[in-house]
Amino acid sequence: MAVAGVLALQGDFEAHARILRRAGAEAIEVRTAADLDAAYGLIIPGGESTTMLKLLREEDLFEGLRAFGQTRPIFGTCAGAILLAKHVTAPAQVSLGLIDIDVERNAYGRQLDSRIVTIDAPGLDGGKMEAVFIRAPIIRRAGPEVGVLARYQGSPVLVEQGRHMAATFHPELTGDLRVHRYFLEKVEENAAQARPVSVHR
Amino acid sequence: MFLDEQFRLKVGLAEMLKGGVIMDVTNAEQAVIAEKAGAAAVMALERVPADIRKEGGVARMAPISKIREIMSAVSIPVMAKARIGHFMEARVLEALEVDYIDESEVLTPADEEHHIAKRDFKVPFVCGARNLGEALRRIAEGAAMIRTKGEAGSGNIVEAVRHIRTIVKEMKQLTVLGKEELVHEAKNLQAPLELVEWVAEHGKLPVPNFSAGGIATPADAALVMQLGAEAVFVGSGIFKSSDPDARARAIVKAATYYKDPAKLLEASEGLGIGMPGLDVSQLPQSELLQTRGW
Numbered sequence A: 001m002a003v004a005g006v007l008a009l010q011g012d013f014e015a016h017a018r019i020l021r022r023a024g025a026e027a028i029e030v031r032t033a034a035d036l037d038a039a040y041g042l043i044i045p046g047g048e049s050t051t052m053l054k055l056l057r058e059e060d061l062f063e064g065l066r067a068f069g070q071t072r073p074i075f076g077t078c079a080g081a082i083l084l085a086k087h088v089t090a091p092a093q094v095s096l097g098l099i100d101i102d103v104e105r106n107a108y109g110r111q112l113d114s115r116i117v118t119i120d121a122p123g124l125d126g127g128k129m130e131a132v133f134i135r136a137p138i139i140r141r142a143g144p145e146v147g148v149l150a151r152y153q154g155s156p157v158l159v160e161q162g163r164h165m166a167a168t169f170h171p172e173l174t175g176d177l178r179v180h181r182y183f184l185e186k187v188e189e190n191a192a193q194a195r196p197v198s199v200h201r
Numbered sequence B: 001m002f003l004d005e006q007f008r009l010k011v012g013l014a015e016m017l018k019g020g021v022i023m024d025v026t027n028a029e030q031a032v033i034a035e036k037a038g039a040a041a042v043m044a045l046e047r048v049p050a051d052i053r054k055e056g057g058v059a060r061m062a063p064i065s066k067i068r069e070i071m072s073a074v075s076i077p078v079m080a081k082a083r084i085g086h087f088m089e090a091r092v093l094e095a096l097e098v099d100y101i102d103e104s105e106v107l108t109p110a111d112e113e114h115h116i117a118k119r120d121f122k123v124p125f126v127c128g129a130r131n132l133g134e135a136l137r138r139i140a141e142g143a144a145m146i147r148t149k150g151e152a153g154s155g156n157i158v159e160a161v162r163h164i165r166t167i168v169k170e171m172k173q174l175t176v177l178g179k180e181e182l183v184h185e186a187k188n189l190q191a192p193l194e195l196v197e198w199v200a201e202h203g204k205l206p207v208p209n210f211s212a213g214g215i216a217t218p219a220d221a222a223l224v225m226q227l228g229a230e231a232v233f234v235g236s237g238i239f240k241s242s243d244p245d246a247r248a249r250a251i252v253k254a255a256t257y258y259k260d261p262a263k264l265l266e267a268s269e270g271l272g273i274g275m276p277g278l279d280v281s282q283l284p285q286s287e288l289l290q291t292r293g294w
Helices: A013-022 A034-038 A049-058 A062-071 A079-084 A178-193 B005-016 B028-037 B049-055 B064-073 B087-095 B132-141 B158-175 B179-189 B193-202 B218-226 B244-256 B261-268
Strands: A003-007 A026-030 A041-044 A074-077 A087-089 A101-104 A115-119 A129-133 A138-142 A147-152 A155-161 A164-167 B021-025 B041-044 B078-083 B100-104 B125-129 B145-148 B232-234
Touching (some): A003 A034, A003 A178, A013 A041, A013 A178, A034 A062, A041 A062, A041 A178, A049 A079, A074 A079, A115 A147, A115 B005, A129 A147, A129 B005, A164 A178, B021 B028, B021 B244, B028 B041, B028 B064, B028 B244, B041 B064, B064 B078, B078 B087, B132 B145, B132 B158, B132 B193, B158 B193, B179 B193, B218 B232, B244 B261
Parallel strands (some): A003 A041, A087 A101, B021 B232, B041 B078, B078 B100, B100 B125
Antiparallel strands (some): A147 A155
């Protein structure tokens, strides 16, 4: 059984943990660098990226996550996608740079512009899926190494680059397990290739 | 069913605030301090509860210019308070596109019998509650987030503790009742059966359950989180303390590491002096804010 961590500094980490368990994985909450040792992959949940960033830096987890991402898969949703991006705008802020995308924060507008829509997800079994966008970012640029698994209004909303994934919407808020299963496949594949590495110093 | 698409979107934003701290601010400068300290959202209001208590008079929705100033100063969600029952203040805030409205007992109620019919709005609402019945009535009206009322502006955690303990205990009790008993409980709680049944089945509210009213220290925040709150609101506790920036950072840390006493100790050091507190049991009934609304 895959053991996936969920970054539990702030945000909807419990929703992710629930979905991971439903998808047959073991989910652990990650609040310190030591917690990462037991995880074979990590989800960075939705929430406020500014809050997570502040805690990551204060608790010396920022470099820990970057090191973790050098060998293990990370999947970020919404705020998590912002943290994984190469460049962040509106306003500019630092990020882990693990996926070659440029992301504009709150790009659809405020809460009144949040929406639930049906999108085409040709990259996943079964195609169409419900996507919940909440004060969501927009991926303005995706590099050549980035695979687009789903788009909405022409922009990529679900992407992958090697072992990492990012979604600008919240698959953890629907009953659809496909996105998490897709990520867990990456986690299992990665775990089969390498032994656990300690990033805790 | 109450969990329609519109309601899921409203609850969705509340989900994103979990584990976070929502801070009361009265201007852009305070909002920036809050955001930099790691606030998950800010609440725009004209005066913090401690000042409302001290100065008296009618407390209304904040001036629009102030809310606008705050909205343009930060990238995190901005909430604003409307008076209980004042659906036109709420309409104005919706037109302004704030991210959440707090129909709040901290402001002077505009209607002593009716709360706002919150379902009719596209903007989500948070409401205060002292017990499960109150929480479920607010959810039935359309609230997508519940917070304890506590006793705002008191700097005293005792009421928030009472309210979160009451709500959690009343939810636990529902989970062991049979179908017929739930009908009877719905009557006692003065809440719709559908919601009572939902809580009995899941053992929790169908919306995020936060805490507010009297949180002044990192340990206060950790206490209510341990008791079942999923995030905290801090009103006067930050900007009425001697070092708002340090205290804001510390409470943010406490909301994340509420199970970790060593981290809480780190968070509790070097904060200067907390806001002055009030003994709630010495307050006359007429000065209690928590008894506003029903």
